[in-house]
Amino acid sequence: MNEQLKYGVADNTFQAVGGQPGVTQLVGHFYDIMSSEQEYLGIWNLHPKGNVESRDRLARFLCAWMGGPRLYKEKYGPISIPGVHAHLTIGEYERDQWLACMHKALLIMDYDQALVDYLMRQLAVPAERIFQRCQKALTDK
Numbered sequence: 001m002n003e004q005l006k007y008g009v010a011d012n013t014f015q016a017v018g019g020q021p022g023v024t025q026l027v028g029h030f031y032d033i034m035s036s037e038q039e040y041l042g043i044w045n046l047h048p049k050g051n052v053e054s055r056d057r058l059a060r061f062l063c064a065w066m067g068g069p070r071l072y073k074e075k076y077g078p079i080s081i082p083g084v085h086a087h088l089t090i091g092e093y094e095r096d097q098w099l100a101c102m103h104k105a106l107l108i109m110d111y112d113q114a115l116v117d118y119l120m121r122q123l124a125v126p127a128e129r130i131f132q133r134c135q136k137a138l139t140d141k
């Protein structure tokens, strides 16, 4: 089946990752890896420690982003992804670290390679927007 059709339509991506439990597990791996592996220390250091909502916020956001229920909006209200990152120093290095960490988390989930490839391509889009926004915030200062 055409990959774009398979994953880009309705809630197909959300279903393919295992719905809300799957997204929650994925985000759990993402945070566990980021907080424990030396190579992600740079992006881990950007995260406020002891924020018990961080995992919940990312997981809820990704549910809707994958075509599932709007769980972030339901609990936390509207969000602009570049906006919530604008105060952070995110360069190419941090952007790529975030994506690499998510890639590792996706591989632990044992998804189809086509799904992993699709998600990595799609995640690169907001990651790039965040990077551009943070660069702009720096040059506007």
Ligand code: HEM
Pocket: 043, 046, 047, 048, 051, 053, 054, 057, 058, 061, 065, 076, 079, 081, 084, 085, 088, 090, 094, 095, 096, 098, 099, 123, 126, 127, 128, 130, 131
């Ligand atoms: C480009 C590299 C990225 C870095 C370095 C980064 C870093 C961060 C940091 C430090 C926070 C604050 C966490 C906290 O308050 O505990 C955050 C929040 C968040 N990030 Fe990212 N992030 C990146 C990319 C992304 C992408 C691509 C997405 C979505 C696909 C995303 C979604 C979120 C969400 C939903 C939140 C919670 C925002 C809120 O409710 O305040 N991030 N990120």
